[in-house]
Amino acid sequence: MNATSTVTAAATQDERKSRHWLIVALGVILLCVGSSTAVAWRMDVYGIFRDPHGRDLITSSHERRAKFLLNQAYVPANFDALVIGASSQVNWLPEYFSGYRFYNESLEGGNASEERRLVEQAMPHGHFKVAIVGLYPRTTKFHDLQDGFDTVRREEALGSISSLGVEYDILMSRFMHQPSRFFPNGSHSFPQQVTPKPHARGPHVIIAQDPVAVADYIALVQELQNAGTRIVYVVNPMYEPEFEYDRDEIQSYTAMMTKKLPAGPVIDFLSADYASFRTNPHNFIDDVHLSSTGANTLSRIINVRLQRALQ
Amino acid sequence: MLFASFEYILLFLPIVVVGSIVLRKLFGATHGPRATQFFILAASIYFYSNRRPLNLVYLSFSIVGNWLLARGIDRAQGASKKRILIAGNVLNVAYLCLFKYLAFFASMLAFALPSGYKVPALGFPLGISFFTITQIMYLMECYEGLITPGTLFDHATFVTFFPYLISGPLVRAKRILHQFGSFGGKDETRFTTLARGVFHFSIGLFKKAVFADAFARVAAYGFSTAQHPSALESWVFGLAYMLQVYFDFSGYSDMAIGSAMMLGIEIPRNFDAPFRATSIIEFWQRWHISLTTFITTYLYTPILKALPKRTLMFSALSTLLAMGIAGLWHGPAWTFVIFGLLHGSYLAINQVWRKKQMPHIPGFFSWMLTIALVMIAFIYFGSDSVVHATARTIALFNPHHPFTTTNLALLNIEGLSLHIFGPPLVIGTLVAFIGPSSEQLARDFRPTALNCAYAVVLTLIGFVFVNSSIPAPFVYFRF
Numbered sequence: 119m120n121a122t123s124t125v126t127a128a129a130t131q132d133e134r135k136s137r138h139w140l141i142v143a144l145g146v147i148l149l150c151v152g153s154s155t156a157v158a159w160r161m162d163v164y165g166i167f168r169d170p171h172g173r174d175l176i177t178s179s180h181e182r183r184a185k186f187l188l189n190q191a192y193v194p195a196n197f198d199a200l201v202i203g204a205s206s207q208v209n210w211l212p213e214y215f216s217g218y219r220f221y222n223e224s225l226e227g228g229n230a231s232e233e234r235r236l237v238e239q240a241m242p243h244g245h246f247k248v249a250i251v252g253l254y255p256r257t258t259k260f261h262d263l264q265d266g267f268d269t270v271r272r273e274e275a276l277g278s279i280s281s282l283g284v285e286y287d288i289l290m291s292r293f294m295h296q297p298s299r300f301f302p303n304g305s306h307s308f309p310q311q312v313t314p315k316p317h318a319r320g321p322h323v324i325i326a327q328d329p330v331a332v333a334d335y336i337a338l339v340q341e342l343q344n345a346g347t348r349i350v351y352v353v354n355p356m357y358e359p360e361f362e363y364d365r366d367e368i369q370s371y372t373a374m375m376t377k378k379l380p381a382g383p384v385i386d387f388l389s390a391d392y393a394s395f396r397t398n399p400h401n402f403i404d405d406v407h408l409s410s411t412g413a414n415t416l417s418r419i420i421n422v423r424l425q426r427a428l429q
Numbered sequence: 430m431l432f433a434s435f436e437y438i439l440l441f442l443p444i445v446v447v448g449s450i451v452l453r454k455l456f457g458a459t460h461g462p463r464a465t466q467f468f469i470l471a472a473s474i475y476f477y478s479n480r481r482p483l484n485l486v487y488l489s490f491s492i493v494g495n496w497l498l499a500r501g502i503d504r505a506q507g508a509s510k511k512r513i514l515i516a517g518n519v520l521n522v523a524y525l526c527l528f529k530y531l532a533f534f535a536s537m538l539a540f541a542l543p544s545g546y547k548v549p550a551l552g553f554p555l556g557i558s559f560f561t562i563t564q565i566m567y568l569m570e571c572y573e574g575l576i577t578p579g580t581l582f583d584h585a586t587f588v589t590f591f592p593y594l595i596s597g598p599l600v601r602a603k604r605i606l607h608q609f610g611s612f613g614g615k616d617e618t619r620f621t622t623l624a625r626g627v628f629h630f631s632i633g634l635f636k637k638a639v640f641a642d643a644f645a646r647v648a649a650y651g652f653s654t655a656q657h658p659s660a661l662e663s664w665v666f667g668l669a670y671m672l673q674v675y676f677d678f679s680g681y682s683d684m685a686i687g688s689a690m691m692l693g694i695e696i697p698r699n700f701d702a703p704f705r706a707t708s709i710i711e712f713w714q715r716w717h718i719s720l721t722t723f724i725t726t727y728l729y730t731p732i733l734k735a736l737p738k739r740t741l742m743f744s745a746l747s748t749l750l751a752m753g754i755a756g757l758w759h760g761p762a763w764t765f766v767i768f769g770l771l772h773g774s775y776l777a778i779n780q781v782w783r784k785k786q787m788p789h790i791p792g793f794f795s796w797m798l799t800i801a802l803v804m805i806a807f808i809y810f811g812s813d814s815v816v817h818a819t820a821r822t823i824a825l826f827n828p829h830h831p832f833t834t835t836n837l838a839l840l841n842i843e844g845l846s847l848h849i850f851g852p853p854l855v856i857g858t859l860v861a862f863i864g865p866s867s868e869q870l871a872r873d874f875r876p877t878a879l880n881c882a883y884a885v886v887l888t889l890i891g892f893v894f895v896n897s898s899i900p901a902p903f904v905y906f907r908f
Contacts, residue, residue, distance in 0.1 A: 129617060132876070136620035139876035143627060146885045151892065180849075183897075262654075278897035279849055 151277075158276045163284040165192035166275055172196070174302035178283035182225055182232065185304065186270045189223075189236055193304075194244025197221035200347075201304070202233050202338070203252025206354045206406040211417040212303045215424055218248055222304035229328075230335035231261035235268075237338060246347045248428065250420070251339060251379075254354040254406065255371045261331040307410055308403055327371075332378065339379050349380065350427050352420065355387035355412075358396040360405035383427035385420060395419075430476055432684040433637045433895055445472045446623070446691045453613030465612040466586055469692065476591040477555065487554040491524060492585050495564040499571040499578035514572045518565055525561045528553055533761030556595035558758060560588055562723055567602045569727060575603045583609065592689040598682055598699040599719035611693035619693070621876075626690030629871040631884040633683025634891035636867070640857035641676035642894065643850040644669045650840055652811065652821070659830035662837055663821060664804075669854075671807040672861050675703065678717070683867045702866040704803075707795040709775040710783075712803060724755050741784050745777035752776065764809045764818055771806040 162168050164187035165175050175192050177184035199218035201207055205226040212220030223236050240246075275281050290296040300306040339349055353372050361368065368388060376384060387395065395401055401412030408416060430437050445468075452468050453461040478485035498517040505513055526534070528551050535548045567587075570576045578584070583606060593600055614622055651658065651666025658666065682699035689696045703715035713721045728751035736743040749770065756769015781787075790798065805822055812818035840847070874880060 129621075133618065133620050135876040136624040139624050139881055140620060140627065143624075143881045143884045146881075147888050150885070150889055274896055276896070277893060279893060280897060282893065 154277045158281055158285070161285055161288065162275070163281055163288065164188050164190070164275045165195070166190055166272055170195045176284060176287060176298055176300040176302055177304065177306065178280060178287050178300060180265065180280035180283055181300075181306070182228075182265045182267050183270050183274060183278070183280040184284060185223065185225065185236055186239060186267065187272065187275055188304075189239035190272075191243065193221045193240045194242075197244070197303070198246055199248040199250075200237065200240075200246050200342075201250045201252075202237065203250075203352075203354070204228055204254045204257040206254055206256075206408065207252050207352075209305055209307050209408060209410065209413045210420070211413055212305060214417040214421045215250075216421060217425070217428075220248075220250070220303060224252070224304075227264065228257070229260045229262070230258045230331040230338065232263055232267055233257070234334045234338040234341075235263065237342070241341065241345060245345070246342065248424075249339075249342050249347050249349055250424070251335075251349055251351050251382075252354050253351055253372055253375050253384075255327070255368065256406075258327050258331040258335055258375070261328050261334060307413075308407060332375075335375075336379055339382075343380055348428060349382040350424060351376065351379070351382055351384040353384060353386040353388050354406060355392060355396050355401075355408075355416065357399065357402040357405050358393065361388060361396060385423045385427065387416070392419075430479065432681060432688070433634060433891070435892075435895065438634070438892075438895075441472075441476065442688060442691070445469065448472075449613040449692055450619065462610045462612055466582075466609055469591075469612055470582070470586045470589060473586070473589040473591040473594060477589060477594055481555070483552065484554045487528070487557070488560065488589065491521075491557075491560060491564060492588050493581070494520065495567060495588075496578065496581050496584045499568055499584070502568060502571045503578050510572065514568055517568045521561050521565050521568075525557060527551065528557055530757075530761045559597050559599060560594060562599050562758075563588055565727065566599070566723065570602050576606060579606065590689070590694070592685040592692075592694075593696055596678075596681055596685070597717075597719055598685065598696055599723055600696055604697060605694065608694050614693040622690050622693060624876050625871055625874050626687045626692075628687070628874050628880060628884050629690060629867065630684050630687030631887040631891070632867045632870060633680045633685075633687055634895075635887040636676045636680030636683060638680075638891040638894040639853045640860070641673055641680055643853035644673035644676060644857060646850060647840065647854065648673050648811065651836070655836040655839075657830070658824055658827075658836050659833040660825055660827040661832045662834065663824040663827065665837065667804045667808050667821070667825065668800075668858075670811045671804045672857060674807060674810070675700075675861060676857060679867065683871075686868075686871075698866075698868040700866060701868055702864070704800060704861045705796075705863070706799055707792055708799055709772070709779045709802065712799055713772070713776065720755065724751050728754055741781060745780060748777045748780065749773035759810070763815050764812050767815060767818070768806050768810040771802075771809065775802050775806075 159167055163175060164184065165173055166187055170192040173192065173196070175188060177188065197219045199212075199215070199220040201210060201212055201220055201222040201224060203224045205224060205228060207224040208222065208226055210222060210224075212222050223233055225232055225236075284300075287298045287300060291298045299309065343349060356364075356368070372386070372388070386392075395412075395415065398412075401409055401415065403409050430441060432438075448468055449465045452464045455461070456464040474485060477488065495517065498513060498520075501513045502510055502517070531551075532548045535542060535546075567576075567584075571578055586609065587602055587605055588594070590605070613619075648666060648670035651662070651669060655662065655666065679700040686696055686698065697719060699717060699719050701715040701718065703712055706712035706715050729747050732750050733739060733744060733747040736747065750773070752769045752773030753766060754769070756765045756767070756772070759765040759768065805825070808821050809815070809818040812821060
């Protein structure tokens with residue numbers, strides 16, 4: 119009898135402890151979810167819950183998702199021109215392009231299909247007067263949507279890896295005075311600053327093009343033109359030794375794309391005019407990505423050429 | 430509805446759990462369990478059919494048909510009892526083939542079919558592979574006298590119970606039916622089982638949303654984007670896929686077991702740290718345990734009995750056939766058949782090795798060999814064609830580029846973001862190979878502050894990953 123009542127008492131105590139455990143566990147979960155959601159809504163890092171006019175919103179290391187959501191309201195509300203292209207353009211300095219407020223849509227490892235999907239988020243809500251469209255073979259080599267780009271939802275702004283990354287960056291720069299690598303105009307700097315070294319490479323493989331990606335790039339430019347956007351093409355620079363290695367392929371790619379794409383002025387950084395830029399190793403961190411010095415110089419050159427092209 | 434979705438976690442499951450407790454209390458000890466059972470049956474039907482109501486028609490057909498067959502078995506005497514059982518099993522297999530294998534078999538018999546003949550597309554009822562096996566086991570249990578067929582209401586509740594309806598674990602009626610009185614939880618243990626269920630569910634959510642999807646990224650990159658992988662890279666991608674499937678399916682099973690527990694029902698475990706196995710036989714005792722039980726009881730044993738002698742050779746042949754059928758059960762593709770046959774041959778060799786008392790392989794090497802063989806089988810399991818799978822298997826032994834890491838170096842810029850997914854990959858690998866099983870963690874569960882912290886942290890991180898649109902579909906949903 120005593121043993122039975124001891125067991126019953128233990129079971130009752132277990133039951134009481136379990137109830138307490140449940141209340142605490144579920145309570146803390148709800149509290150964390152609620153407060154995190156409230157903070158996310160208040161910070162509204164993608165500008166989709168409140169009026170985004172005049173705000174400075176940055177991306178984070180999950181820039182695909184960030185840019186996808188920023189394009190839904192923030193970009194059309196604050197910018198009237200776009201930079202479109204591959205990762206070799208992500209650290210350009212659009213603030214140097216006078217006369218327009220440029221947003222840099224370029225993505226690290228990005229491709230034409232992703233760029234089209236991004237810009238299509240913004241087009242229904244804004245008018246873009248100018249678009250700089252980069253020409254570099256990597257852009258049209260693939261059409262896969264990376265990082266779950268095809269499944270981005272607005273709810274992600276209420277607490278996701280991407281939004282928490284941005285919130286963290288904002289808090290770090292606000293309270294710890296750590297400058298962010300990501301800027302409100304869509305550009306970001308590269309963390310590393312190394313000087314490229316020519317390296318032995320295998321066969322020339324970069325020119326194999328993906329027809330879906332090529333078609334998407336053409337469609338994107340046509341959609342922009344139909345909406346009244348003026349297009350300026352920029353053939354991205356390459357570090358000279360690397361360019362020499364692939365010169366014929368790159369040039370034939372450029373010729374092919376300029377023929378397929380709607381007509382427009384072309385700023386060609388692979389032409390002889392810019393050989394000195396390409397041979398300076400301090401302008402590059404690898405074969406195509408620019409150092410901050412290179413990005414600075416190139417952006418100033420583009421600004422001059424852009425004004426001329428748009429006259 | 431997915432277990433790893435807010436719709437399920439924050440809406441459906443809490444409503445069902447709270448609803449079942451309230452109903453049980455409201456209707457008292459006499460009518461409470463029945464009222465709760467009715468509520469859970471309605472919830473399960475909604476869970477199953479809310480996206481595609483037509484699924485419910487197919488499921489209902491299977492439920493009513495098998496219930497009638499079970500009653501027939503129960504009433505019949507002598508040989509007719511067995512005839513009804515055989516007819517029932519044939520009908521169930523035919524029903525599964527109709528939806529799942531018709532096109533596959535037609536492609537093999539294309540030469541005999543009229544030119545231009547097209548197999549009608551009937552769609553694929555969600556979970557048909559699982560609920561068909563459940564029905565077969567139910568009929569067998571009725572035939573063996575282990576259970577007596579109850580009402581259609583009971584049978585429908587048993588088959589449609591949402592925690593295991595779509596992707597298992599495969600359950601036997603005799604382990605579930607007697608628990609129906611516990612729906613909504615018994616007064617004296619309600620919070621204890623509820624807390625254990627929440628804890629188990631949080632582990633499953635984390636395994637699925639964080640671990641499985643981190644490995645899925647590496648595997649997807651390795652199987653699609655990576656070019657000319659070295660031997661080292663091929664092993665990394667193969668292991669990543671193997672761990673993806675493990676965390677995906679065991680995470681799903683944990684969420685199923687946790688959900689059922691919250692409703693007062695205990696369903697059997699499905700995984701027990703399979704990558705700590707040091708032989709293939711042991712691996713199958715720890716991997717998809719409910720399927721292993723089915724294969725052993727309802728495939729291997731009957732096949733062996735049908736063979737002329739019970740020798741080691743015939744036992745090996747039965748194993749090979751049983752595993753080949755189990756492989757085909759996963760899907761209408763040769764890759765799955767080869768997956769099954771590979772495991773069948775591994776098991777057969779393992780059996781012979783043991784019986785003939787061949788030289789003992791030291792534990793560590795035996796473990797490594799087991800993992801390597803399992804991984805090779807998974808390469809077939811995860812490939813879209815036998816040609817691709819074979820190429821990937823050959824690449825494991827690439828003599829020209831044994832250790833280059835060009836593809837691995839590109840992982841970070843191809844969307845993996847190592848600063849986010851690196852820790853889950855490292856921790857997940859350790860958990861899979863040396864960590865305790867979720868079952869063990871849930872069994873040892875005590876309502877302590879530390880376990881509370883675990884549950885909270887696992888759930889919150891799981892939520893962040895779920896809300897990041899990262900989770901890939903459950904691997905076993907397509908089966």
